Amino acid sequence: MNLSEMKKFHFQFESVLKMRRHKRSMCHQLLGEILQADQRLIDQAEQLKLHRTEQFQEIRARQSEGRVDIDGTTSLRYYAGQLQTQIQSIIANRELVAKQIALCRQALAKAEQEVKAMEKLSDKYRDEFLYVQNQKEMVELEETWSATQQTGGNQ
Incomplete structure (x- = not known):
């Protein structure tokens, strides 16, 4: 087996x-969207507070x-009372969004762990594959060297 015949590693759990x-x-995308929604609520609350102060x-x-x-x-x-009611509504919505953010972060952490576990398994399988390939190559080189020594000694 020469280098062109060498097998390529294929991780059996790639899918x-x-x-x-x-x-x-x-999970990353969803977290980003939820954080943007939270920021919009913060901005709305600030605008309402400013308008109420006015x-x-x-x-x-x-x-x-x-x-x-x-x-x-x-x-x-x-009107200031109506603004305060809207501010309270936004505060309640932000509490719900905070729960969503926490859940999303938990899901993201779990997804990250799952990816790392599969990547670690892939690395392990790749290392084993390369080790076996190197062993085969060493045997082949030894056989080639031995064959050249035998033919070289007979001439």
Whole structure:
């Protein structure tokens, strides 16, 4: 057997490894999407808080002018209350998203472990394959050398 005849290593569980890598990739993607959703909720909450603060500043500004606008102030306070309700809703949604993030991170860690286990198994099988190939090559080289010594000595 010469180098051109040398077998190539083929991992018998390659399809399983590919499937696990795909699962890990999907977990990464899902985690990224959930983190983006969480960031959008954070941004929305900040905007609502800013808008709510503006409403209270407007109420204070109207009261400092010395005139009392009951209807206007009531309307602003009602709107600020609506904003606070929306903020509370976002906080509740973020709690749900935090649970999703934790679950997704757990799934990602498990998928990562599964991939590493298969890669380790692949490395082990590859090392065994290369060892056997090297042993065969050594025997072949010894046989070739021995044959050349015998023919060389007869001439």
